[in-house]
Amino acid sequence: MPSYDHPETYKAYAFLEKGGDLKPITFKWRDPEPGEIVVKVIACGVCAGDESGKLGVFPGTTYPIVPGHEIVGDVVAIPNTEKKWKLGQRVGAGWHGGHCHECKRCSVGDFVTCENGVINGVTRHGGYAEYITLRREAVAAIPDGMDPAEAAPLMCAGVTTFNSLRNMSCKPPQLVAVQGIGGLGHIALQVSKAMGYRTVALSSSPSKAELSMQLGAEFYLDGSKVDQGAELQKLGGAALIICTAPNSDIMTGLRLVEGLAVNGEILILAAVPGGTNLPLISLLHKRASVRGWPAGSAADSEDCCKFAKANGVRVMVNKFSLEQAHDALESLSSARFRAVIMP
Template identity: 40%
Template sequence: MPTIRSAQVNEPGGALRIVERELPEPGRGQVRVTVEACGVCRSDSAFINAVFPDVPFPLVTGHEIAGRIDALGDDVAGWVPGQRVAVGWFGGNCGSCRGCREGDFIHCERMQVPGWAYPGGYSEAVVVPATALARIPDSLTAVEAAPMGCAGVTTFNSLRRSPARPGDLVAVLGLGGLGHLGVQFANRLGFETVAIARGSGRADAAARLGAHHYIDSTAGEVAKQLQALGGARVVLATAGSSAAMSTTIDGLRPGGELIVLGADPEPIQVSPFQLISTSRSVHGHPSGTALDVEETLHFAALTGVRPMTETRPLAEAEAAYQRMLSGDVRHRMVLTTGR
């Protein structure tokens, strides 16, 4: 029986270890993908530490997958072996719940996330539902495409569905794994783009990413600095700090929206007085469907948006994971398989 290598965690909080597993076969409506690259996302730590419910162990996580179709199961149409594909946080939907019946697939009650619902991309091959597939443009490498399945689609999709229009002032809070993509997408979508981060040392990097303005959050009130620029139509909160998010609300113009992407269990501090008279709002946004991922990849290919990445081979998955947790990597860590 053919085998593949996978980085596996045997118990909650355990280390990633390379194991040999049987090559999985696709069932009805499924495809097998040979993994070329897989992003190491901070959300993976929630699976490894069993923060989410019903996480199965032993566990192979990873939901920022890029590779090629290797085999098709029965009743799969529109896809062919050898085709370049990505699979992100959206790893398939049930098709029968209320959300799916309304066409709102990202809110499927039984949405499948790779590395949670089934073995994920820290592996040389994965089997996924065909509904999870997104086409990768030829101009993007697998390493560039992989983070777009989660970090990329989350930032692009939230901005294009926001109330902001070309020429509006849009601020991106944070310049990390999400934020550095958010600044690029905001610029390419035609927004007057503000980057907000800690310290003056990030200003040049923000400008290279496409920011028209930079706000050092340690050098005065963020809200006043946003209002001095005219007030933000949207603040895209990518930093995982509720306290930092709270400081931006008074920087929104009337009708402005704080879009929450960064995860923090602490509450955002906002008074009704900050919202009522100005019609401001605080809005959460999930990632996006497989079609949204495909459209994100297409837009990135057209406009030159690229993730900043650091790569490690699959055999060094534990070291890559620990480096991601340490915060030493400002942007995206990606595992490669050499396939």
């Protein structure tokens, strides 16, 4: 069993019961089985999806469960059967934690929608830990020279914005608007600009105007001062509006939908519980559509990292120690961008 020196036990933070708070926990070391590798965690981003493990939203969650699905680290143990991943290699992993290779979705290579897929940090242990065991097919290679604290959020927030945008119907240099300039939105602005779109930032106050322009926005529309839908129409209408801030009234409200061009798309990336009030007549009149998009496979994450490195896409992060995992998770309600745990 090829491996570096490792401890007999290691620390993590986990939800010990459904609805409980994060608590410290100790795991005994386990060598990887065929199809697995063990990674020493260097950085793990904190995402709103981490609450899914706490709340038991998805079937298959058992407790204790270690959250965290924006993982970057170094390979420290592999089974004798492993042919691809090497000891010492810098790798990452995201929301997609593995697939069955056998269902209809896997048969067409759409692994992220696998009927039997697993989720890192939700249905298998995640990255709020010193070490993590990953399924080999869900591992992404991280390019040399990338800051692990910035690369970690690319495994979910980054790949979600990058992969969804490159799969929409719009084409550069059409107009793309980004609603919400936070953890997802500040990455989406950069990705949109780098892909060649005319990019508009949509926010609810003037506080992020200067930053948005620095990140690539051509226009900044402050919803507290202007009708964003009307202003988008003055610019020719948005081919795509990317919704990243979790406010269902704004994301699918009439004013925003009115900002779409004919055949435009509303892309929902922020997970919001409950229903919405879609303006159906407006959608019908514009031949518009509303779409969602899951994060991406390991191959998508690799593409995202290469794109970010080549185009200077930077992730704004606040760093926490592993012992501050509870504080990092609590910061979701007030954090401006991405929190990252550095074990």
